[in-house]
Amino acid sequence: MNIKMVELFVIRMPLKTPFTTHLGNVTEREGIIVKVTNQDGLSGFGEGVAFSSPWYTEETVATSMHMLSDFLIPLLQKHPIQHPKEAYSLFQCIRRNQMAKAAIEIALWDLYAKSKSLPLSKLLGGTREEIVSGVVIATDSMEKALKQIEEYLQEGYRRIKVKINPQMDYPLLKEIRRHYPDLPIMADANSAYTLKDMDHLKSLDEFNLLLIEQPLAHDDIIEHAQLQKELKTPICLDESITSFEDAQKAIKYGSCRSINVKIGRVGGLYEAKRIHDYCYERGIPVWCGGMIEFGISRAHNIALASMPGFTIPGDISGSKRFWEEDIISPEVIVVNGKISVPNVPGIGFSLNEKRLRETIIAKKHFPFRN
Numbered sequence: 001m002n003i004k005m006v007e008l009f010v011i012r013m014p015l016k017t018p019f020t021t022h023l024g025n026v027t028e029r030e031g032i033i034v035k036v037t038n039q040d041g042l043s044g045f046g047e048g049v050a051f052s053s054p055w056y057t058e059e060t061v062a063t064s065m066h067m068l069s070d071f072l073i074p075l076l077q078k079h080p081i082q083h084p085k086e087a088y089s090l091f092q093c094i095r096r097n098q099m100a101k102a103a104i105e106i107a108l109w110d111l112y113a114k115s116k117s118l119p120l121s122k123l124l125g126g127t128r129e130e131i132v133s134g135v136v137i138a139t140d141s142m143e144k145a146l147k148q149i150e151e152y153l154q155e156g157y158r159r160i161k162v163k164i165n166p167q168m169d170y171p172l173l174k175e176i177r178r179h180y181p182d183l184p185i186m187a188d189a190n191s192a193y194t195l196k197d198m199d200h201l202k203s204l205d206e207f208n209l210l211l212i213e214q215p216l217a218h219d220d221i222i223e224h225a226q227l228q229k230e231l232k233t234p235i236c237l238d239e240s241i242t243s244f245e246d247a248q249k250a251i252k253y254g255s256c257r258s259i260n261v262k263i264g265r266v267g268g269l270y271e272a273k274r275i276h277d278y279c280y281e282r283g284i285p286v287w288c289g290g291m292i293e294f295g296i297s298r299a300h301n302i303a304l305a306s307m308p309g310f311t312i313p314g315d316i317s318g319s320k321r322f323w324e325e326d327i328i329s330p331e332v333i334v335v336n337g338k339i340s341v342p343n344v345p346g347i348g349f350s351l352n353e354k355r356l357r358e359t360i361i362a363k364k365h366f367p368f369r370n
């Protein structure tokens, strides 16, 4: 791919409103923007989606910077590749660290798509011209949740997801259903329950949820299979699926009926596409998850979600959901609940250099000798 330079930029922005789950509050977001430039002067962009602390997965911004700087970029320097799908096997000698791997792997996909003058969505096999957007409600009170839902519906969103936990589930969902009997609703537990809560979780079946996401342990697929046998509501796995093999096992053993595909959590677009293809062949619906991300990762999500198996609206909201001003230009906008898939080479959005300068807190560069 004739790489000439890789640059890493750590940026930081406050969220417009705090994002609250039973695992804590996110009020500020740090992330890593990756820029890969080739000999022709074309650049591809990626984003590292690990958080500042390891509350969602074990990775952090600092561990990602370490992996990228000391292992992943040096591997690429030593072993030139012809196609981005080779990065996945090149990185296999490093255990896990999926978000660090994805950060640079997706930049290679963007660069490759640009070098072939193809939209990334088309390169991946995407077929949609627009995708249905969804928005997540993550707040600490019923009143705030209802107010946010009303506002988002007014902005055009057509599907919501609410964060739940044993202290805040049945009454919250009951109240939302009372106001919106037909709204497509998902509930995401981020592992707030155990099998002891089986009867309690069964009581949520009455709300006709699209699905319940990751009710049990973050690394479990065994007990989820037990739970799915008893629940009418489809279980969707998020945290438990960190690779194609995890997805295969979860489906084989009946641990879930849908998968939340996050590019960062599974180590890149190649692996995300493999999970999609496997599920698509078997009629298992998938959807694209979110990471409170900046625009570069959001743009990659849009390309991914244009593939035919992404039949459930994802957590892909507009740039304005989290940011006063996003890091991309133009920003991602939601019109009538939908986002259009760009039809220009690569991810279809460029880096907003002014916003980068305003939010940057560290940078590093890695020249390549060819």
Ligand SMILES: O=C(O)CCC(=O)c1ccccc1C(=O)O
Binding pocket: 056, 135, 136, 188, 190, 238, 289, 290, 291, 292, 293, 315, 316, 317
């Ligand atoms: O980006 C978004 O829209 C938020 C999606 C979300 O729920 C989330 C955000 C950060 C970490 C984990 C999760 C999750 O899906 O569990």
Ligand SMILES: [Mg+2]
Binding pocket: 188, 190, 213, 214, 238, 239, 260
């Ligand atoms: Mg989740």
